[in-house]
Amino acid sequence: MEKKEIKEKLRTFICTELIRNPAYPLSDDEPLITGGLIDSFSLAQIGVFAEVTFGVYIPDIDLTVENVNTLNQMVICILKTAGKNVD
Amino acid sequence: MNITSLIFCGFVIIVVALYYIIPRRAQNYLLLTASYVFFATWAWQFPLILFVLTLLNFKLAQWLRYRERPRPAILWSGIGVNILALAFFKYSNFFVPEMLGLLQGTGGQSFSLAVNILLPVGLSYRILENISYLADVYRGQIPAASNLTDFSLYSAYFPKLLSGPIERARSFMPQLTQQRIVDNDTITRSFTLIVIGLVRKIVIADTISGVIPRGVFVTPMNYSGLELSTWLVAETFVIYNDFAGYTDIVRGVSGLFGIELSRNFSHPFFSRNFFEMWTRWHITLSFWLRDYIYMPLSRALLRRNLSSRNTLNLIIPPMAAMLISGLWHWATIHMLMWGAVVGLYLVFGRILSLWRPVIQPDKQPMWRQIIKMLAVFLLINLSLIFFHMDLPTAINFFRGLFIWKKLTMPDLHVPLMIGLSLLIDYFQYRHKDEVVFLRWPRLVQSTVLAVAILAIFLATLMKPATPFIYQGF
Numbered sequence: 001m002e003k004k005e006i007k008e009k010l011r012t013f014i015c016t017e018l019i020r021n022p023a024y025p026l027s028d029d030e031p032l033i034t035g036g037l038i039d040s041f042s043l044a045q046i047g048v049f050a051e052v053t054f055g056v057y058i059p060d061i062d063l064t065v066e067n068v069n070t071l072n073q074m075v076i077c078i079l080k081t082a083g084k085n086v087d
Numbered sequence: 088m089n090i091t092s093l094i095f096c097g098f099v100i101i102v103v104a105l106y107y108i109i110p111r112r113a114q115n116y117l118l119l120t121a122s123y124v125f126f127a128t129w130a131w132q133f134p135l136i137l138f139v140l141t142l143l144n145f146k147l148a149q150w151l152r153y154r155e156r157p158r159p160a161i162l163w164s165g166i167g168v169n170i171l172a173l174a175f176f177k178y179s180n181f182f183v184p185e186m187l188g189l190l191q192g193t194g195g196q197s198f199s200l201a202v203n204i205l206l207p208v209g210l211s212y213r214i215l216e217n218i219s220y221l222a223d224v225y226r227g228q229i230p231a232a233s234n235l236t237d238f239s240l241y242s243a244y245f246p247k248l249l250s251g252p253i254e255r256a257r258s259f260m261p262q263l264t265q266q267r268i269v270d271n272d273t274i275t276r277s278f279t280l281i282v283i284g285l286v287r288k289i290v291i292a293d294t295i296s297g298v299i300p301r302g303v304f305v306t307p308m309n310y311s312g313l314e315l316s317t318w319l320v321a322e323t324f325v326i327y328n329d330f331a332g333y334t335d336i337v338r339g340v341s342g343l344f345g346i347e348l349s350r351n352f353s354h355p356f357f358s359r360n361f362f363e364m365w366t367r368w369h370i371t372l373s374f375w376l377r378d379y380i381y382m383p384l385s386r387a388l389l390r391r392n393l394s395s396r397n398t399l400n401l402i403i404p405p406m407a408a409m410l411i412s413g414l415w416h417w418a419t420i421h422m423l424m425w426g427a428v429v430g431l432y433l434v435f436g437r438i439l440s441l442w443r444p445v446i447q448p449d450k451q452p453m454w455r456q457i458i459k460m461l462a463v464f465l466l467i468n469l470s471l472i473f474f475h476m477d478l479p480t481a482i483n484f485f486r487g488l489f490i491w492k493k494l495t496m497p498d499l500h501v502p503l504m505i506g507l508s509l510l511i512d513y514f515q516y517r518h519k520d521e522v523v524f525l526r527w528p529r530l531v532q533s534t535v536l537a538v539a540i541l542a543i544f545l546a547t548l549m550k551p552a553t554p555f556i557y558q559g560f
Contacts, residue, residue: 017394017395018395019444020395020445024444035447036445036449037445039362039366040366041381044386045385045393048389048393052390052393060386061223061226061378
């Protein structure tokens, strides 16, 4: 599972399902929660999406603004949880 | 010992002085002793109850995992014991006399038992902390505490003992073992928080509270719609400033020991939707409900259908979280109604947002943001009618809101104090900094501080400080 592939799948899911605007130009470091694009309750959807798509269970406790506020942070969180190298 | 009293001020000065005299390794013992002494000033039985609960949860957590495998039976027993303890202390005085009365009425033995079971202050907060600790250990997210002193301090730490903030063991306990650095910045920040807290509690909340006629929430039919609306809004500002003031004071006091407590309010009346409101009002409770009720339920439902339009996911998690929030405050029908109404706001807010793309609130035109803030504020006020009074009175209150039999001017103190509350919020919100006042020029800082201290002094002279509202939960 490539870092880039994870990021693109997440980007598509977030823009289509959570922001409800597939054409939204979501950048890698754009703050999603603190920027008001999604609320912290939508993180349940991201958690389940990671489970279903990448087979990685991110504990609720890790689904926080500090850990998953941007696309890049989400990718790191998924890779770390899967026990993979994040570099 | 009320935390706005001079006795508490003296108590803190003594503990701080001793804290910096004794060696680092003895500091936790000092804080633990001070916490139990503080608790004993409320009632001598309270420390005993707290100690038993602490020991129980300490042991349960150690049994929660056996050879890295979680043991669900222990977890559920632990949660059950904590809930039973809460129910026993919080509701025995209501249920036991009724049950005894029923037994007498059915020809049973005659009872003359006087029931008077004291509710330890802050027990509801301790129970939520215990449950989160057990759940986190069970899920392997934190190790079970091995040091009883540190765990006891997590449970009993006096600045958060009465009404939170509801701290998580994973953020609080590491602070007990780390080197705690208290520099000039920390001290300045702590004192600023204490002054803001005292202004919120003594100057704003107690002043408004002093002019609200108590009959408004008992016999609302005696008042006109305009009076009821005015006093309802005023009471909302009382609750907010009372609780936010308390939190600021205890966070400031805790800062003097180099221990950071979580923030509980983040200018909630500037929320533009109900989910935003949820993350700005009583934040530590909201996040507890989010992490231990909302998220597990939501994830379970989303595994069946990941769509944003999953109907069950739109309804069940927010309703369950808010009903539990209502019950946590008090197990009465009107609190349950309050929880249900706020839950419905969340459900409808989410449903209405599904048919249009998300636009960041900050990027919307200001007029639209203000209308949304006012709408959220209005609806929250209406929900609080159930929070303030029992169901029949709440129904009368709603009826009374539509009867504008006379127009009266509100007491001038109310708009003045509401304006001050909003002004403090505005500065903090605009600069995203709760101690923004420290950025001002020294002369302005000194003037504001002098005025604040004078206002606190005058307000205390005019009316003695009242107990904190959230101490009752």
